[in-house]
Amino acid sequence: MAKETQFVEQIANIDEDFPQWYTDVVLKTKLVDYGPVKGTMVIRPYGYAIWENIQRELDSRFKSRGVENAYFPLLIPMSYFTKEAEHVEGFAPEVAVVTHAGGEELTEPLAIRPTSETIIGTMMSKWIQSYRDLPMKVNQWCNVMRWEKTTRPFLRTSEFLWQEGHTAHVSAEEAEAETMAMLRTYQEFAENCLAIPVLTGRKTEKERFAGAVATYTMEAMMRDGKSLQAGTSHYLGQNFAKAFDIKYLSSEGSLQTAYTTSWGVSTRLIGAIIMTHGDERGLVLPPVVAPVQCVIVPIAARKPGVVEACEGLQAQLKAAGIRVTLDNTDNSPGWKFNEWEMKGVPVRIELGPRDIEAGKMLCARRDILEKTELPLDNAVDGIKALLADVQKGLLEKARRRRDEHIVYADDMAGILAGVEAGNFVKAGWCGCRACEDKIKEETAATARVFAEGESKETCAVCGKKAEHVIVFARAY
């Protein structure tokens, strides 16, 4: 018991010190290490495996929407950025620039991409000649660099991995539809694969992507009530198409300017998983993206037949496509239980002489920490059902918690009290920047997303007629 307590103390208390808990989980479960350059992280195999699963799930969704993968250069001439005025202004403070190469100062500095609208826009202008070339939909998986002042593993790092999709269309309607379709794809993915419920909708002007006409977001609530922007989809209108000369001949033979979109999610999603599902024992991973879905822990491994039974079970589960690990190490079972729980493995099977004799296996769920006995002779179906149950349970639990933490407010005091209690606060807003700024100043909460389809009489700040209802929250 003393040991048990000690283990818990290794990871900070989740309720008392959430930031420290998060850092502990990320480092001690071997997801990442800090990199040598401030704000960078080394993603370890266990952490990267989550990313690979995210990639697999997203790629299949992109492909079904006609999006193809491609790759564009890391270095972008600085002059490309200056072509779209708002874009360069928005990104300039956080762009890292290469000034020297080959032992000489470069005639033109090169930006390390913070995002690739400029280079992809340049290429699209060459690739697109005719309306027959549209729509064009490309995506790239890559790293980007943004020199942020403060950083936190996964949530905000100087360098991070992401996917950025870029599309070009013949009309505003089609581009807007694409923007919304990708937002819905992200939402479906977040809920079904990551078990993270999200609020989706438009961002305010203040929070809009530099150079976009409109930015749409999905916002997820972390366990401490703060919001995390988990993905964005931008409608770029003709802003980039004009700046980069993306033109095509229409079916009527006239030269037209295309409409473009861009959308992306990043390794920040891994941070979202940790902060949404994690508990005092460490990680809790949704089965769809868990590197290890099921771990088999042999009990009394020296007794005859135990190792063989475990290996047989492993082979059976593996053949059924379940990501299964057999923990053959000579640690004690209790040690293994804690270790794999900390690492968030959704289902653990304990298999010992008693179970083998009875033709059963003891299965422990990570999400609700309950053990159930299942028959060994139908292990695949039993485990698959259990995994599906965990996946479903995680989403429901997260959704319940989030819904319980959405409140309404009519004035500044209400917003302040709401966000301090760890809530998303819905409040009326007149639409002016001054009121939005004032809320941030006095409550540290920002406008996360428009609450579509809801209405309020008055603005919570100035008392004038409310044009919109906004979800306010403190954010990562």
Place this chain on the structure above:
RNA sequence: CGAGGCGUAGCGCAGCUGGUAGCGCGUCGCGUUCGGGACGCGAAGGUCGUGGGUUCAAAUCCCGUCGCCUCGACCA
């Protein structure tokens, strides 16, 4: 960049009324164990962030400097 805090073994920490470095966990070896971090014995591992000063003597006192963390500011 502002305000606080912290740098001592891989990790977490103690030592700070100056006297030449210790604990827990982890690691390695041997043995006994194995249904919730099991136990015994043995071993390896540290120029105390760094530079200077005071002193016979500095992890400890003084000054500088670097790095990290939290909260602000900043953040498609």
